[in-house]
Amino acid sequence: MLIVQKYGGSSVGSTERIRRVAERIVAAHDEGHDVVVVVSAMGDTTDQLLGLAREMAPVPSRRELDMLLSAGERISNALTAMAVQSLGVPACSFSGPQAGVITSSVHGRARIIGVEPTQVRQALDRGMVVLVAGFQGVSRETGEDTTLGRGGSDTTAIALAAALKADVCEIYTDVDGVHTADPHLVPQARPLSRLDYDTMLELAASGAKVLAPRSVEYARRHGVTVRVRASDGGCPGTVVSACPDEPERGACAEHAACPERAPFAGVAHDLSTAEVTVTAVPARPGAVSTVFRVVADAGAEIDTVVQPPAHEAGEEAGDIRFVLPKSDVPAVLAALCEHRAEIGHEKVTCRDDIGKVSLVGSGVRTSTGAIAAFCETLARADVRFESITASETRISVLCPAGRLPDALRALHRSFGLGADAEPAKRVVPSGRAAHAACAGAEPARAGVCR
Amino acid sequence: MLIVQKYGGSSVGSTERIRRVAERIVAAHDEGHDVVVVVSAMGDTTDQLLGLAREMAPVPSRRELDMLLSAGERISNALTAMAVQSLGVPACSFSGPQAGVITSSVHGRARIIGVEPTQVRQALDRGMVVLVAGFQGVSRETGEDTTLGRGGSDTTAIALAAALKADVCEIYTDVDGVHTADPHLVPQARPLSRLDYDTMLELAASGAKVLAPRSVEYARRHGVTVRVRASDGGCPGTVVSACPDEPERGACAEHAACPERAPFAGVAHDLSTAEVTVTAVPARPGAVSTVFRVVADAGAEIDTVVQPPAHEAGEEAGDIRFVLPKSDVPAVLAALCEHRAEIGHEKVTCRDDIGKVSLVGSGVRTSTGAIAAFCETLARADVRFESITASETRISVLCPAGRLPDALRALHRSFGLGADAEPAKRVVPSGRAAHAACAGAEPARAGVCR
Numbered sequence: 069m070l071i072v073q074k075y076g077g078s079s080v081g082s083t084e085r086i087r088r089v090a091e092r093i094v095a096a097h098d099e100g101h102d103v104v105v106v107v108s109a110m111g112d113t114t115d116q117l118l119g120l121a122r123e124m125a126p127v128p129s130r131r132e133l134d135m136l137l138s139a140g141e142r143i144s145n146a147l148t149a150m151a152v153q154s155l156g157v158p159a160c161s162f163s164g165p166q167a168g169v170i171t172s173s174v175h176g177r178a179r180i181i182g183v184e185p186t187q188v189r190q191a192l193d194r195g196m197v198v199l200v201a202g203f204q205g206v207s208r209e210t211g212e213d214t215t216l217g218r219g220g221s222d223t224t225a226i227a228l229a230a231a232l233k234a235d236v237c238e239i240y241t242d243v244d245g246v247h248t249a250d251p252h253l254v255p256q257a258r259p260l261s262r263l264d265y266d267t268m269l270e271l272a273a274s275g276a277k278v279l280a281p282r283s284v285e286y287a288r289r290h291g292v293t294v295r296v297r298a299s300d301g302g303c304p305g306t307v308v309s310a311c312p313d314e315p316e317r318g319a320c321a322e323h324a325a326c327p328e329r330a331p332f333a334g335v336a337h338d339l340s341t342a343e344v345t346v347t348a349v350p351a352r353p354g355a356v357s358t359v360f361r362v363v364a365d366a367g368a369e370i371d372t373v374v375q376p377p378a379h380e381a382g383e384e385a386g387d388i389r390f391v392l393p394k395s396d397v398p399a400v401l402a403a404l405c406e407h408r409a410e411i412g413h414e415k416v417t418c419r420d421d422i423g424k425v426s427l428v429g430s431g432v433r434t435s436t437g438a439i440a441a442f443c444e445t446l447a448r449a450d451v452r453f454e455s456i457t458a459s460e461t462r463i464s465v466l467c468p469a470g471r472l473p474d475a476l477r478a479l480h481r482s483f484g485l486g487a488d489a490e491p492a493k494r495v496v497p498s499g500r501a502a503h504a505a506c507a508g509a510e511p512a513r514a515g516v517c518r
Numbered sequence: 519m520l521i522v523q524k525y526g527g528s529s530v531g532s533t534e535r536i537r538r539v540a541e542r543i544v545a546a547h548d549e550g551h552d553v554v555v556v557v558s559a560m561g562d563t564t565d566q567l568l569g570l571a572r573e574m575a576p577v578p579s580r581r582e583l584d585m586l587l588s589a590g591e592r593i594s595n596a597l598t599a600m601a602v603q604s605l606g607v608p609a610c611s612f613s614g615p616q617a618g619v620i621t622s623s624v625h626g627r628a629r630i631i632g633v634e635p636t637q638v639r640q641a642l643d644r645g646m647v648v649l650v651a652g653f654q655g656v657s658r659e660t661g662e663d664t665t666l667g668r669g670g671s672d673t674t675a676i677a678l679a680a681a682l683k684a685d686v687c688e689i690y691t692d693v694d695g696v697h698t699a700d701p702h703l704v705p706q707a708r709p710l711s712r713l714d715y716d717t718m719l720e721l722a723a724s725g726a727k728v729l730a731p732r733s734v735e736y737a738r739r740h741g742v743t744v745r746v747r748a749s750d751g752g753c754p755g756t757v758v759s760a761c762p763d764e765p766e767r768g769a770c771a772e773h774a775a776c777p778e779r780a781p782f783a784g785v786a787h788d789l790s791t792a793e794v795t796v797t798a799v800p801a802r803p804g805a806v807s808t809v810f811r812v813v814a815d816a817g818a819e820i821d822t823v824v825q826p827p828a829h830e831a832g833e834e835a836g837d838i839r840f841v842l843p844k845s846d847v848p849a850v851l852a853a854l855c856e857h858r859a860e861i862g863h864e865k866v867t868c869r870d871d872i873g874k875v876s877l878v879g880s881g882v883r884t885s886t887g888a889i890a891a892f893c894e895t896l897a898r899a900d901v902r903f904e905s906i907t908a909s910e911t912r913i914s915v916l917c918p919a920g921r922l923p924d925a926l927r928a929l930h931r932s933f934g935l936g937a938d939a940e941p942a943k944r945v946v947p948s949g950r951a952a953h954a955a956c957a958g959a960e961p962a963r964a965g966v967c968r
Contacts, residue, residue, distance in 0.1 A: 083573040117593065123533040124597050125604035132603070135611050136596035139589035143567065146586035147574050153582070154575035161585050163663075187661075211637075213613075 069235040070192075071096055074106040074202065074225035076241055079299040080144050081111035089299065090151035092240075093197055097157050102192050104232065106202040106225040107148050109140030130175035134204075134215045138164070141201035141221070149199045159197040162187055164204035164213075168231075169224060171214045173207035178214035180205060180223055180286065183231035200228060219280025226283050230290035237287070237294050238305075239279065244298035245306035246271065246278050248334040248485040253473045256486030260306050260333060267333045267428060268308045270462045274426035275338030284308070331431025331438075332483045335476050338424040339469055341371055342394045346404060348385040348414035358411050359388055359404070366403035368396035371424075374455045374466065385414070391455075391466065394420055423472035425453075426464040427479055433460045441482065449478035519685040520642075521546055524556040524652065524675035526691055529749040530594050531561035539749065540601035542690075543647055547607050552642050554682065556652040556675040557598050559590030580625035584654075584665045588614070591651035591671070599649045610641055611649035614663075618681075619655035619674060621664045628664035630655060630673055630736065633681035642682075650678060669730025676733050680740035687742050689729065690749035695756035696721065696728050698784040698935040703923045706936030710756050710783060717783045717878060718758045720912045724876035725788030734758070781881025782933045785926050788874040789919055791821055792844045796854060798835040798864035808861050809838055809854070816853035818846035821874075824905045824916065835864075841905075841916065844870055873922035875903075876914040877929055883910045891932065899928035 073093065080086045089107070096103045117136050121128040128136075145161040152159035168184035191198045202221025207214050216223055222239060229237035243251060245259035246268065263271075265288035272281040278296055287294050287308065297305025349355050363370060374389040392400065397418055404416045425446075432438050439456070442463050446453050451474055453465040467475050480486050523543065530536045539557070546553045567586050571578040578586075595611040602609035618634035641648045652671025657664050666673055672689060679687035693701060695709035696718065713721075715738035722731040728746055737744050737758065747755025799805050813820060824839040842850065847868055854866045875896075882888050889906070892913050896903050901924055903915040917925050930936050 083570060086574065120533060120593075120597055121600055124536065124600035128600045129603055132596045132599045132609075132611060135592055135599070135613070139592040139596075142585055142589040142592075143570075146582045146589075147570055149582045149585070150571055150574035150578045153579055159582075161582060163585070166663075213616075 069100075070102040070104070070232055072104045072106065072225050072229040072232065072234045072237045074221055074237070074239050075108065075148075075299060076221070076239075077108040077111055077113070077144075078242055079240055080107050080148065083147070086110075086144070086148050086151050089240075090148060090155055092299065093148075093152055094155045094157050097197055104188060104192070104198045104200065104228055104234070105148065106200050106221055106228065107141065107144045108202055108221040109137075110144045110147075113140040113143070131212065134175045134213055137215050138201070138204040138213055141203055145199040145201045149197075152197050152199075157197055158195060159199060160191055161199035161201070162191075163201045164224065165206035167198075167200040167228070169200070169205035169227065170208050171205035171216065173210045173212065173214065175212070175214055177217040178205060178207065179282075180216065180227045181208075183227050185228060185231050188228070188232070200224065216282075219283065222280050222283035223286050226287045226290075226292050226294060229292045230286070235293070237292050239294060239296045240299035241278055241296060242298065243278065244303040245296050246276065246308070246334070249476050249480045250276075250337065253337070254335070254476050254480045254486070256477075256480060257334075258486055259303065261304070263306060263308045263333060265308060265310060267430070267461065270426075270428045270459070271334060271336050274336035274428055274462060274464065275340070275424060276334070276336040279308070331435050332427060332429035332485060334428055334485060335479045335483075336426045336428060337472055337476055338426075339472070340394055341391050341422065341424060342397050342418055342420035343374060343389060343391050343422050343466075344397065344400060345417045345419075346388045346411075346413045346415075347417065349388050350385050350412045351383055352412075355411055355413075356388065358407065359413070362403050362407045362411070363390070363392070363400050366396070366399040368392050368400045372455055372457060372466070391422070391424075421469045422466050423469040423475075424464055424466055425472060425475045425479065426462050427483060428462050430461055431483075432458060432463055439463055442479065445478050445482040446475055449474050451475040451478070520552040520554070520682055522554045522556065522675050522679040522682065522684045522687045524671055524687070524689045525558065525598075525749060526671070527558040527561055527563070527594075528692055529690055530557050530598065533597070536560075536594070536598050536601050539690075540598060540605055542749065543598075543602055544605045544607050547647055554638060554642070554648045554650065554678055554684070555598065556650050556671055556678065557591065557594045558652055558671040559587075560594045560597075563590040563593070581662065584625045584663055587665050588651070588654040588663055591653055595649040595651045599647075602647050602649075607647055608645060609647040609649060611651070612637055612641075613651045614654035614674065615656035617648075617650040617678070619650070619677065620658050621655035621666065623657035623660045623662065623664065625662070625664055627667040628655060628657065629732075630666065630677045631658070633677050635678060635681050638678070638682065650674065666732075669733065672730050672733035673736055676737045676740075676742050676744060679742045680736070685743070687737070687744050688755075689744060689746045691728055691746060692748065693728065694748035694753040695746050696726065696758070696784070699926050699930045700726075700787065703787070704785070704926050704930045704936070706927075706930060707784075708936055709753065711754070713756060713758045713783060715758060715760060717880070717911065720876075720878045720909070721784060721786050724786035724878060724912060724914065725790070725874065726784070726786040729758070781885050782877060782879035782935060784878055784935060785929045785933075786876045786878060787922055787926055788876075789922070790844055791841045791872065791874060792847050792868055792870035793824060793839060793841050793872050793916075794847065794850060795867045795869075796838045796861075796863045796865075797867065799838050800835050800862045801833055802862075805861055805863075806838065808857065809863070812853045812857045812861070813840070813842070813850050816846070816849040818842050818850045822905055822907060822916070841872070841874075871919045872916050873919040873925075874914055874916055875922060875925045875929065876912050877933060878912050880911055881933075882908060882913055889913055892929065895928050895932040896925055899924050901925040901928070 075089050079089055093105055142163055149159040149161040167188050170181045171178035188198050202224040204215050226237050247257040247259050249257040251257040269284045272279050272284050294308040295305050346359055370390045370392050372391040451467050451471045453467040455466045457464050525539050529539055543555055592613055599609040599611040617638050620631045621628035638648050652674040654665050676687050697707040697709050699707040701707040719734045722729050722734050744758040745755050796809055820840045820842050822841040901917050901921045903917040905916045907914045
């Protein structure tokens with residue numbers, strides 16, 4: 069087999085941890101596999117480098133940030149290569165550009181266009197373990213080094229797996245797979261043994277940190293089988309692939325069988341957003357659209373508009389509230405301040421003590437009353453919420469950040485996601501869709517695969 | 519003018535210092551010069567990375583060390599570029615490979631073959647300050663990233679200056695030029711305003727740390743004018759060039775005039791060596807040559823053989839003593855231990871409390887009695903010494919490390935190198951050579967230019 073493995077920053081946060089990663093790599097090599105490894109920067113290296121950059125310039129150039137940050141992965145990959153060599157296995161590390169990772173030319177958030185892994189293949193052919201610095205590449209257009217933005221190492225690993233036609237891309241992390249909820253907040257959360265790309269994408273987009281949405285998209289587009297597993301455990305983790313009906317293989321006893329064929333895969337949360345309120349925006353035409361134009365020009369992506377501008381008859385001004393990533397807040401506040409004369413609003417306030425809670429699964433579409441049950445569950449748990457949004461496979465609300473754990477636990481229990489399953493009374497799978505997905509699966513275990 | 523500037527690790531040891539370096543760069547740019555800058559890794563970054571590498575493997579692979587260590591200069595150069603940008607001047611940083619620094623393929627101690635600075639020129643043409651990561655390049659033969667070994671950033675700067683036909687290569691350091699002795703040990707030491715390549719090379723080879731010997735060789739080969747100066751002072755520093763007779767320009771008042779036209783340029787010292795003694799090496803043919811073969815195979819370069827193997831008639835065995843860099847000692851001790859049966863020696867001992875003291879200048883050749891005066895000076899200062907070696911322009915001895923400062927001070931005074939000049943009685947410039955070198959120079963100041 070040809071295996072691509074990816075280890076995150078915490079897995080290589082110290083020389084001792086790098087040694088353990090090296091042992092795992094060597095174990096795979098000794099089993100006769102070809103092994104390509106992508107390692108993130110050690111621990112908080114990236115944050116430290118960002119801190120230095122901000123000392124140099126309030127808004128450092130994105131090109132220079134890329135030159136700076138890409139050093140982090142060079143360091144961790146070279147150290148890992150040394151650790152593998154010290155165990156007697158030949159190894160060599162490549163930077164992203166050396167490994168042929170071709171990206172778009174946007175510094176700081178480049179997208180991988182493709183991988184031309186000539187050097188990687190040559191090294192594999194010589195029997196070596198190959199390490200590739202994640203999170204970085206080179207633009208063919210400009211010849212410049214680029215970085216992919218946060219979570220980019222997952223995409224590097226998946227893109228390498230696609231280019232090398234690897235059998236599997238293993239993403240090692242500090243939890244043993246994708247869970248029905250964040251185990252730190254919901255003790256009853258269980259690892260899922262299998263997920264299809266679409267469900268994984270919804271979970272990732274809703275805040276599940278285990279895989280970056282962009283990397284899941286890449287895997288879906290190229291049909292790469294991804295296995296998310298713990299770097300220090302024997303569990304098989306979660307397989308993300310196009311084929312949820314394929315029979316289970318190697319599921320470990322602790323893993324519940326095929327919960328992904330249940331109508332709901334899990335609950336996810338996101339604490340990385342903030343809510344901005346622009347008060348007393350004049351009712352005259354153009355003022356509201358100017359607000360959203362100014363926000364867009366500041367480079368921010370609005371996640372949700374909480375309370376659409378409701379300029380009722382006779383009102384001269386109204387508030388506009390929207391949700392966006394916390395990291396975009398300083399730029400947005402500055403931009404709105406700068407354009408205050410043009411917009412004519414009174415003031416801008418911001419709160420970052422909000423959280424987004426989502427329920428993900430095909431049951432949103434196939435079950436009757438899922439949204440009602442969702443709201444009732446939160447009401448019973450005494451969680452105030454607002455701004456309900458729903459897609460075919462997801463229901464999301466905003467709630468106070470402090471109430472988020474209770475909201476997650478209540479939903480997790482109510483929608484039968486854990487061992488403490490207590491199905492919400494009014495969720496009735498509508499017809500065959502949910503059941504059909506279960507056909508061909510191994511016998512369902514108690515309370516899990518409905 | 520096109521100026522290449524090089525800043526060492528201590529000049530960029532903190533973000534505050536990087537900011538000061540940026541101000542100096544911008545000052546040169548504002549004077550209308552094209553500026554290319556080579557920055558070493560920050561402070562002790564290289565040592566920290568080496569420490570991590572040794573935790574991973576006792577003898578890390580040289581290729582991976584190059585991948586690892588080259589990250590240090592990427593970081594410092596990107597941060598410096600940001601600092602220059604924050605002062606309103608466009609800047610961009612390149613890695614050694616991006617800047618077209620082509621080297622031999624020996625990892626860890628590659629030599630620069632040439633520089634093809636296409637990208638650097640393009641950026642200069644666009645009015646930018648260009649930063650280039652020192653100490654690194656790429657092998658055309660293997661396509662691999664390489665490092666040049668310690669002091670490599672000086673060579674990077676000089677090689678860039680040669681390729682770009684720069685008017686001057688300024689090496690910024692923590693002292694205001696090349697001195698007649700190390701000012702930390704000899705308070706009377708004075709900066710030299712001008713030196714020719716050969717004298718600079720002898721001083722560097724004798725332990726003067728201000729320029730690496732390899733970089734001086736490169737400057738001599740390509741005729742690059744080098745100016746060594748302090749990063750935080752207004753002094754013009756020391757100009758190293760092929761033409762010591764060129765009239766002075768811009769010498770600052772604190773600098774003595776043309777001391778390099780004096781018969782002796784300065785005293786240098788070297789504390790980086792150790793003495794190894796192999797005791798009771800059998801007198802049989804081959805044993806002695808095996809010792810030196812084993813040492814050479816261990817990658818060590820012997821500096822001096824202190825006491826040549828004197829197998830006098832009837833003796834069955836004798837000691838061999840030699841001097842080599844301290845960093846080579848562990849490998850040499852291990853190798854000699856491994857080959858003990860073959861050589862048949864009794865034991866190997868090592869002492870690292872020795873120092874080498876050198877007097878450098880054309881006076882060694884042109885003055886009568888220079889060696890005698892040298893020895894008398896040390897004897898008067900009560901410094902025990904041994905192993906005298908002399909070339910046309912240098913006299914060196916070994917002495918106890920603890921006596922080295924006294925030896926330097928006595929020689930400095932005796933050979934008229936400082937303000938406290940007290941010429942050694944028997945040193946008589948022989949004929950015209952030394953004086954001739956003074957022709958065309960500005961009038962000599964008291965006691966300096968003889």
